[in-house]
Amino acid sequence: MTLVATNVAARGLDINDVQLIIQCEPPRDVEAYIHRSGRTGRAGNSGVAVMLYDPRRSNFSKIERESGVKFEHISAPQPADVAKAAGVEAAEIINQISDSVIPAFKAAAEDLLNTSGLSAVELLSKALAKAAGYSEIKS
Numbered sequence: 001m002t003l004v005a006t007n008v009a010a011r012g013l014d015i016n017d018v019q020l021i022i023q024c025e026p027p028r029d030v031e032a033y034i035h036r037s038g039r040t041g042r043a044g045n046s047g048v049a050v051m052l053y054d055p056r057r058s059n060f061s062k063i064e065r066e067s068g069v070k071f072e073h074i075s076a077p078q079p080a081d082v083a084k085a086a087g088v089e090a091a092e093i094i095n096q097i098s099d100s101v102i103p104a105f106k107a108a109a110e111d112l113l114n115t116s117g118l119s120a121v122e123l124l125s126k127a128l129a130k131a132a133g134y135s136e137i138k139s
Contacts, residue, residue: 007027007032007036013039015039016042016043017045018039018040018042018047019040019045019046019047019048020040020047020048020049020050021036021037021039021040021047021048021049021050022050022051022052023036023037023049023050023051023052024052025051025052025053025058026051026053026058026059026060026063027063028059029063030062030063030066030067033051033063033067034067036049037049051071079137079138079139080137080139083129083132083134083137086132086133086134087125087128087129087132089132090128090129090131090132091128093131094128094131
């Protein structure tokens with residue numbers, strides 16, 4: 001289940017087993033941060049609260065200081081990092097494909113391997129990229 005809520009709607013909600021809160025920007029004050037983040041990790045359960053912010057335009061450090069919560073600061077992932085994660089996911093998906101498809105694609109795979117000038121690992125890397133939705137990675 002996915003729940004998307006505005007700050008106003010979130011104040012009236014009491015939903016069990018919320019494991020993740022993503023705040024798209026820091027709230028204006030500490031009380032609002034505590035309220036938003038408190039939607040997760042209730043009744044002895046654990047939860048994660050993530051906050052996206054622009055360090056040039058936010059009062060993030062004030063919220064951290066006044067709430068007494070030590071935040072873990074993580075930079076946005078770089079395109080290559082996202083592609084690597086997508087590659088791992090694509091490999092897991094490929095491992096779940098039935099071997100029954102091999103005969104239908106084997107001749108094309110052998111032809112590609114013989115004519116491309118790339119190694120099997122390089123060709124498989126390109127296939128994983130395509131399966132993950134990539135045709136190039138921009139820096």
